[in-house]
Amino acid sequence: MNRVQRFVGFVYREVRMRTREGRPQWIEIKLEPHGGIRGRCSQCQRPAPGYDRLAERRWQSVPLWGIPTYFCYAPRRVECGEHGVIIEHLPWSEGKRRVTCAMMVFLARWARRLSWRETAQVFGTSWETVYRSVEWLVQWGLAHRELQGVESLGVDEIHWGHGLRANNFLTVIYQIDTYCRRLLWVGKRRSQSTLRRGLKALGPEVVKGLRFVCSDMWTPYLKVLAAEAGQALQVLDRFHITTHLNQAVDQVRRAESTRLRAVSPPKAQRLKHLRWPLLRRGNRVRGRARQKLNALLASKLATARAWELKETFGHFWDYKSLIWAGAFLDYWCYRALRSRLEPMKKVARMLRAHEKLLLNWFRAKGEISNGAVEGLNNKLRVVTRRSYGFRTYEAMEIALYHTLGRLPEPESTHSFC
Numbered sequence: 001m002n003r004v005q006r007f008v009g010f011v012y013r014e015v016r017m018r019t020r021e022g023r024p025q026w027i028e029i030k031l032e033p034h035g036g037i038r039g040r041c042s043q044c045q046r047p048a049p050g051y052d053r054l055a056e057r058r059w060q061s062v063p064l065w066g067i068p069t070y071f072c073y074a075p076r077r078v079e080c081g082e083h084g085v086i087i088e089h090l091p092w093s094e095g096k097r098r099v100t101c102a103m104m105v106f107l108a109r110w111a112r113r114l115s116w117r118e119t120a121q122v123f124g125t126s127w128e129t130v131y132r133s134v135e136w137l138v139q140w141g142l143a144h145r146e147l148q149g150v151e152s153l154g155v156d157e158i159h160w161g162h163g164l165r166a167n168n169f170l171t172v173i174y175q176i177d178t179y180c181r182r183l184l185w186v187g188k189r190r191s192q193s194t195l196r197r198g199l200k201a202l203g204p205e206v207v208k209g210l211r212f213v214c215s216d217m218w219t220p221y222l223k224v225l226a227a228e229a230g231q232a233l234q235v236l237d238r239f240h241i242t243t244h245l246n247q248a249v250d251q252v253r254r255a256e257s258t259r260l261r262a263v264s265p266p267k268a269q270r271l272k273h274l275r276w277p278l279l280r281r282g283n284r285v286r287g288r289a290r291q292k293l294n295a296l297l298a299s300k301l302a303t304a305r306a307w308e309l310k311e312t313f314g315h316f317w318d319y320k321s322l323i324w325a326g327a328f329l330d331y332w333c334y335r336a337l338r339s340r341l342e343p344m345k346k347v348a349r350m351l352r353a354h355e356k357l358l359l360n361w362f363r364a365k366g367e368i369s370n371g372a373v374e375g376l377n378n379k380l381r382v383v384t385r386r387s388y389g390f391r392t393y394e395a396m397e398i399a400l401y402h403t404l405g406r407l408p409e410p411e412s413t414h415s416f417c
């Protein structure tokens with residue numbers, strides 16, 4: 001057992017299996033203080049003379065052969081010169097917790113692969129214990145994580161839960177450098193003050209060292225980023241622009257579909273089942289959907305024109321030269337504004353208003369991880385969707401840091417899982 005986990009100043013006394021009607025119930029591992037080594041103060045960890053001994057306590061530890069396993073030990077109290085009579089330092093435990101540190105790491109790691117409820121069921125413990133274990137590991141990780149060398153930030157808003165109230169939105173800050181993508185911060189709401197809070201939590205050194213900040217055209221974010229990280233190049237994310245274009249096409253399709261159903265049902269048929277094909281990139285639409293799409297494009301329907309505009313905009317991202325990209329943008333906006341399609345005109349006006357930031361995308365090419373925000377958002381949604389079981393926002397926040405934060409973990413001699 002010393003090869004698995006060695007605790008200096010303590011020895012393993014005996015291991016015993018408790019049975020009932022011949023079946024194993026649990027395993028007890030008894031620990032004793034090492035005869036020649038004095039206990040340490042739990043505050044300052046300095047050796048101190050012994051005072052007395054408390055009753056035996058139990059800590060749930062990593063199960064052996066699937067049988068619940070407990071550490072049993074009667075803690076000493078020591079008389080520290082500085083802290084008085086105090087309980088001794090126990091290297092396998094933290095504070096008043098009833099599970100060992102190894103067990104907390106063990107549960108927290110499994111809680112990344114299974115849901116928290118499943119983890120609790122499989123390892124014979126409670127949901128609450130799993131939650132507290134994850135929380136402990138996350139807090140340790142946040143306190144020990146390295147924030148040096150963060151050069152690119154992605155900021156986004158995420159919808160969470162039911163409804164559209166301010167509290168149903170989260171602001172997330174990602175690191176999106178090509179060599180490291182992770183969640184750095186998450187907070188409730190999507191206002192200027194939320195983002196300020198987030199940047200403050202990262203600290204002035206990180207904010208001053210930023211070279212790129214990437215976000216949607218959401219004014220509160222743009223304002224705060226310009227004010228707080230003025231030295232960094234502000235970039236609009238390709239993925240967000242594509243989303244805006246897709247939403248516009250979908251609005252055109254819905255409006256036209258409603259209009260046609262009233263006047264000419266056969267024509268309305270043409271727009272059926274086209275929602276998803278229209279949102280994909282043109283060369284990715286195959287099979288029957290492709291046939292329907294071709295038929296639509298041959299028609300003079302508004303949806304077809306909107307889709308064509310969206311598809312054309314895709315070329316924008318392929319330009320190598322800033323000047324040509326700018327010229328293309330002008331041309332595209334000119335066409336969109338004359339399309340008589342209100343949703344498309346709205347996008348064109350928005351792009352025009354943010355032309356400078358949009359062109360920054362070419363200045364940052366290759367430096368920030370392309371599609372990182374989109375990828376991290378997708379992973380994040382897996383957690384928030386699963387999290388309807390979470391009782392509180394705090395639990396979800398912990399889960400997000402746990403799965404997306406790439407946090408460091410305390411080192412141990414043995415990896416249990």
Ligand SMILES: [Zn+2]
Nearest residue numbers: 041044080083
């Ligand atoms: Zn002390």
